[in-house]
Amino acid sequence: MDLIEPSIHELADLYRRKAVSPVEVIQAYLDRIESLDPRINAYITVDAAGAMEQARAAEKRIAAGEGGPLTGVPLAVKDVLCTKGLATTCASNILKNFVPPYDAFIIARLREAGAVILGKTNMDEFAMGSSCEHSAYGPTRNPWNTDLIPGGSSGGSAAATAARLCAGALGTDTGGSIRQPAGHCGVVGLKPTYGRVSRYGLVAFASSLDQAGPITRNVRDAALLMNVIAGHDPADSTSAPEPVPDYTAVLDRDLRGLRVGLPAEYFAQGLDPEVEGAVRAAVDVLIRLGAEPVDVSLPHTEYGVAAYYIVAPAEASSNLARYDGVKYGMRLEGDRDLMDMYLETRSAGFGPEVIRRIMIGTYVLSAGYYDAYYRKATQVRGLIRQDFETAFERCDVLACPVSPIPPFKIGEMTDDPLAMYLTDVYTLCINMAGIPGLSVPCGRTASGLPIGLQLLGGMFQEARLLQTAHQYEQASEISFGREVPSL
Ligand code: GLN
Numbered sequence: 001m002d003l004i005e006p007s008i009h010e011l012a013d014l015y016r017r018k019a020v021s022p023v024e025v026i027q028a029y030l031d032r033i034e035s036l037d038p039r040i041n042a043y044i045t046v047d048a049a050g051a052m053e054q055a056r057a058a059e060k061r062i063a064a065g066e067g068g069p070l071t072g073v074p075l076a077v078k079d080v081l082c083t084k085g086l087a088t089t090c091a092s093n094i095l096k097n098f099v100p101p102y103d104a105f106i107i108a109r110l111r112e113a114g115a116v117i118l119g120k121t122n123m124d125e126f127a128m129g130s131s132c133e134h135s136a137y138g139p140t141r142n143p144w145n146t147d148l149i150p151g152g153s154s155g156g157s158a159a160a161t162a163a164r165l166c167a168g169a170l171g172t173d174t175g176g177s178i179r180q181p182a183g184h185c186g187v188v189g190l191k192p193t194y195g196r197v198s199r200y201g202l203v204a205f206a207s208s209l210d211q212a213g214p215i216t217r218n219v220r221d222a223a224l225l226m227n228v229i230a231g232h233d234p235a236d237s238t239s240a241p242e243p244v245p246d247y248t249a250v251l252d253r254d255l256r257g258l259r260v261g262l263p264a265e266y267f268a269q270g271l272d273p274e275v276e277g278a279v280r281a282a283v284d285v286l287i288r289l290g291a292e293p294v295d296v297s298l299p300h301t302e303y304g305v306a307a308y309y310i311v312a313p314a315e316a317s318s319n320l321a322r323y324d325g326v327k328y329g330m331r332l333e334g335d336r337d338l339m340d341m342y343l344e345t346r347s348a349g350f351g352p353e354v355i356r357r358i359m360i361g362t363y364v365l366s367a368g369y370y371d372a373y374y375r376k377a378t379q380v381r382g383l384i385r386q387d388f389e390t391a392f393e394r395c396d397v398l399a400c401p402v403s404p405i406p407p408f409k410i411g412e413m414t415d416d417p418l419a420m421y422l423t424d425v426y427t428l429c430i431n432m433a434g435i436p437g438l439s440v441p442c443g444r445t446a447s448g449l450p451i452g453l454q455l456l457g458g459m460f461q462e463a464r465l466l467q468t469a470h471q472y473e474q475a476s477e478i479s480f481g482r483e484v485p486s487l
Pocket of ligand 1: 178
């Protein structure tokens with residue numbers, strides 16, 4: 001058997017039966033990363049020694065019959081989540097030498113469950129971007145066609161999962177950064193409800209929108225990771241006390257009677273015909289499985305991009321004020337007075353997209369502009385949230401595209417930030433509303449590239465999204481999760 005072949009739940013099963021050894025599996029992944037990652041650039045840091053040590057510990061636990069749900073499972077983690085003793089750069093020069101003294105809550109959860117952390121994945125700097133090109137470590141490439149972007153900002157996690165450079169990964173999503181790269185790489189990505197997963201140890205971009213979640217080859221694996229990472233954390237006051245269900249329990253339930261809403265505004269002008277065709281075909285599969293289609297409207301969608309690109313940079317400008325070269329992170333060498341030290345350290349440490357966001361954010365929060373921009377945007381946010389509440393009175397889930405276009409060429413949009421922002425049109429509002437969203441592969445373009453279906457649910461409806469996606473995945477002919485890209 002090719003040891004990189006089994007997905008997370010298959011691997012857990014093989015370990016339970018002692019059919020494969022975690023040491024051999026981890027070694028196979030490390031060898032594959034060494035030979036193929038130079039072509040993808042999915043990893044910023046590979047922790048080969050640490051992973052082998054964890055693998056040996058996993059082997060002992062399995063032999064003693066003491067394994068947890070993820071014992072010996074090789075995972076990758078976006079480089080925005082703090083890992084004790086392992087560099088956490090956020091793909092930024094300003095954090096190049098930052099080694100956290102603690103684990104993020106969800107990293108600690110993964111370790112308790114026995115997971116082996118292979119390394120930290122590439123991303124847009126501080127998670128700002130949609131293409132994984134804004135990284136101080138160079139762009140990540142799409143494993144299905146290395147001339148193309150993998151999506152962003154969790155592009156490294158999605159590309160590594162698709163390319164079999166890990167069995168699954170964690171990403172984060174502020175405006176689409178789990179769902180969009182998952183869609184572009186032919187894997188599954190879930191952005192949980194705001195508050196479902198602790199943000200403790202997740203380096204903040206926009207604190208009212210950020211949420212971490214799984215990126216996996218199939219839906220069952222995403223449910224398994226959710227079982228481990230979801231739940232209340234007293235160290236994150238925004239984390240929800242809501243009980244956590246077993247997300248695998250409902251996967252096999254059929255979809256008869258499920259009301260699937262189709263939001264008109266998410267099938268709008270600018271939607272690529274191949275993407276639209278694949279998403280509509282996926283909805284037909286859901287209908288064949290017993291779901292009932294319902295036409296719904298989310299009328300404030302058209303203000304989503306504008307409002308998000310005020311709220312997110314505003315929060316970012318405040319969150320990123322802490323990188324001043326004083327307590328941690330990089331500081332420019334040489335003698336300067338304090339103000340010059342701040343200015344020059346920040347100018348040298350941050351990349352152009354991050355600087356753009358800090359400037360936009362500072363502007364929209366400044367006296368005289370606050371009411372016109374920031375306050376207005378938060379009002380729009382309220383309307384967007386209400387749109388979803390109204391829609392969910394008439395349906396159980398919403399189905400729509402993830403991205404209006406398939407993966408594009410590296411470099412194609414780097415000179416046009418607005419064009420790049422507009423590609424987030426179908427993902428941003430979900431974060432503004434706080435609801436969960438899932439991306440599952442639903443088709444391929446004529447040139448063989450993955451297309452994602454996005455499923456949305458009401459607050460804390462992750463189980464229903466996973467059930468719907470799993471039923472779809474079983475019935476559909478799209479098999480990216482079982483295919484290995486030739487690299
Ligand atoms: N593309 C969006 C942005 O650039 C969302 C990023 C994210 O979800 N982290 O802000």
